Amino acid sequence: MGRKSIKEIRRREIVTAFYQVAKKEGLENASIAKVAKKMEINPSLVMHYFNTKEDLIYELIDFILERYRHIYKPKKSVSDPKERLIQIIDNLFSRKWNTLFDDGVFFSCFALVFRSKRIKAHYKDLHDSLRAMLAKALQEAKDEGAIDVADVKAASDMIFILVEGAYYYLSLSDENNDDKLAIYKNEVFMRLGLTYNVQAAEV
The missing domain is CATH 1.10.10.60 (Homeodomain-like)
Structure with missing residues (x-):
């Protein structure tokens, strides 16, 4: 390179x-x-x-994607597909994911999808790319027998729906929501049939 x-x-x-x-x-x-x-x-x-400013916004969406890609960069020492998937899911349900990019800017960009077909298409590409990256990690773990899912693409979509819904709702609260994030994460592990102990506080 x-x-x-x-x-x-x-x-x-x-x-x-x-x-x-x-x-x-x-x-x-x-x-x-x-x-x-x-x-x-x-x-x-x-x-x-x-x-134009729209050209800048278009490039900003690429900037968002690049920052979010850090979620999918496990430590160099992690080579096992199961451990790598666990690390990715831990990252998705952590402050790391939520602080990679300012929520105000993210949702302001998102609002523009309703006014610009170009930005809408690019935003969709961003989300599709993130889902594809997670699906790849899921497939690698499945190939090793670490998870039990019939359709990794559907599983990836389900996980993102849960992540995005959680952060949209939790962004409305000023409270510490780590206990809720732990519960959501535990739900993902159970749905994947992933053998991993996750400590989740009761609510």
Whole structure:
């Protein structure tokens, strides 16, 4: 894998600055001018790489996906498919998943799927990619006899529905919800027929 070009580096710097502005002021208030001000560059330089704010948002969705991919990067020492799957599920139901990307920016991006077919298609690609990555880990564990599921694609979809629903609801609460996350995680392990002891607090 070769070194990144100056163009790639500059685009990433701009998208990162755009994310930081959106996180601080809200996606609706973020602008090319504000990104340029934060980077202390001329707005024309931002527009050299991104013609419109929508182009920036489109790239921001890729930025989201890249950050979420860290969920699927187990420790180098983990080579066993079962242990790798356990680590992924632990990550999905942890603060790590919830803090990889600002919820306000994420849901602001999501709201745009109802106004832009381009963003809607790209957002769907993001979610499909994450599901495919989980399905791959499930398939590897199934091949080793570590889990008992008939359809890994359906299982992957079920897990994400549970994860996304949980974080949408729990984001409405300022309380510590680790006990609920443990219960949701335990439910996933049981549905997969995965032999693993998960400590879940009763509610």
